Amino acid sequence: MRHSRILKAGIACNQTEDHGTDLIASQDQQWLPAINGTVLGIALNHSDLRDQMDAAFNEKPHVNPPKTPVLHIKTDNTHIGNGVAIPAPADGETIYAGPSLGVVIGQQATRVSAADALDYVKGYTVVNEVSLAENSFYRPAVKAKCRDGFCPIGPWVVDAADVKAPESLQVATYINGEMQHCTTTAKLHYGIAEIVEYVSSFITLQPGDLLIAGTPPRTDKLALKAGDTVAIEIEQIGRLENPVVAEQEIAS
Numbered sequence: 001m002r003h004s005r006i007l008k009a010g011i012a013c014n015q016t017e018d019h020g021t022d023l024i025a026s027q028d029q030q031w032l033p034a035i036n037g038t039v040l041g042i043a044l045n046h047s048d049l050r051d052q053m054d055a056a057f058n059e060k061p062h063v064n065p066p067k068t069p070v071l072h073i074k075t076d077n078t079h080i081g082n083g084v085a086i087p088a089p090a091d092g093e094t095i096y097a098g099p100s101l102g103v104v105i106g107q108q109a110t111r112v113s114a115a116d117a118l119d120y121v122k123g124y125t126v127v128n129e130v131s132l133a134e135n136s137f138y139r140p141a142v143k144a145k146c147r148d149g150f151c152p153i154g155p156w157v158v159d160a161a162d163v164k165a166p167e168s169l170q171v172a173t174y175i176n177g178e179m180q181h182c183t184t185t186a187k188l189h190y191g192i193a194e195i196v197e198y199v200s201s202f203i204t205l206q207p208g209d210l211l212i213a214g215t216p217p218r219t220d221k222l223a224l225k226a227g228d229t230v231a232i233e234i235e236q237i238g239r240l241e242n243p244v245v246a247e248q249e250i251a252s
Contacts, residue, residue: 002016002018003034003157004031004154005033005036006029007031015156030084031081031155034104034154034155034156034157035102035153035157035208037208037209037210038073038205038206039079039153039209040074040199040209040210041072041074041215042069042070042190042212042213043071044214045069045188045189045195045213045214046215046216047187049214071199072141073146074145077146077147077149078150079153080149081154082154082241083241083242084152084242085149085242085245086224087147087245087250088224088225088244088247093133094132094224096130096222096223097181097224097232098128098131098212098215098218098222099127099171099222099232100213101126101212101234102212103124103211103212104122104125104209104210105206106121107120107207108204111200112200114194117196117197118160118193120196121192122160122207123157123159123160123162124160124237125156125157125237126153126155127152127232128152128153128230128240129150129212130149130224131150132144132147133218148247149250154240155238162236163237166192167186169184169185169234169236170183170184171232172232172233172234173221173231174231175222176229180221181216181222187214187216190214199211226249227244228243229243
């Protein structure tokens with residue numbers, strides 16, 4: 001089954017449909033973020049990114065790579081639905097797409113083991129963890145990651161039972177209809193069960209909370225500008241597509 005949220009006549013509504021049925025928001029409807037809980041990202045959790053950062057990991061101040069998952073938050077103001085505009089900064093600063101699998105929690109999870117962790121996963125969604133350039137991983141990247149509209153989520157959540165082998169899914173990024181990047185969830189440094197175990201060891205996760213499993217390096221291939229349309233497509237899950245619009249145009 002697939003579960004989505006839409007805004008219809010100013011009212012948030014839930015939709016549930018069989019996996020083979022088209023879910024469409026009509027002209028008088030707007031896709032909402034597919035979840036309405038807390039969103040936490042797992043930083044440095046893509047093997048390509050860790051390889052890129054390998055030299056920096058061995059420099060001061062940390063000297064060694066992190067030994068546990070590194071977290072960041074995507075605050076409520078960042079969450080938008082499929083088709084909603086991503087604001088491009090007025091100062092022209094480059095923003096980057098952040099393709100990732102989203103892991104949606106289905107029941108309260110406190111200190112769960114990796115062996116049991118997947119029992120607490122309701123399903124999976126597509127996330128575009130948009131960010132400014134990250135020049136340092138030594139300080140929380142709040143300004144880079146928590147701007148308005150910097151976390152499209154959706155269009156829907158697919159039940160975990162309907163997703164085969166979630167740790168080997170293809171994740172493709174398209175900009176203006178052209179594939180610019182392709183990766184796989186097999187490149188996650190910490191697997192889905194491991195991140196649920198780790199986060200729930202000190203945060204009680206609630207139904208509807210979302211873990212962003214991990215994004216690849218922010219390369220020029222993933223750079224976005226006003227006028228672009230960016231789509232993240234994950235096999236078995238779906239396609240999340242958003243226009244990029246200058247923030248001053250959205251504000252007006």
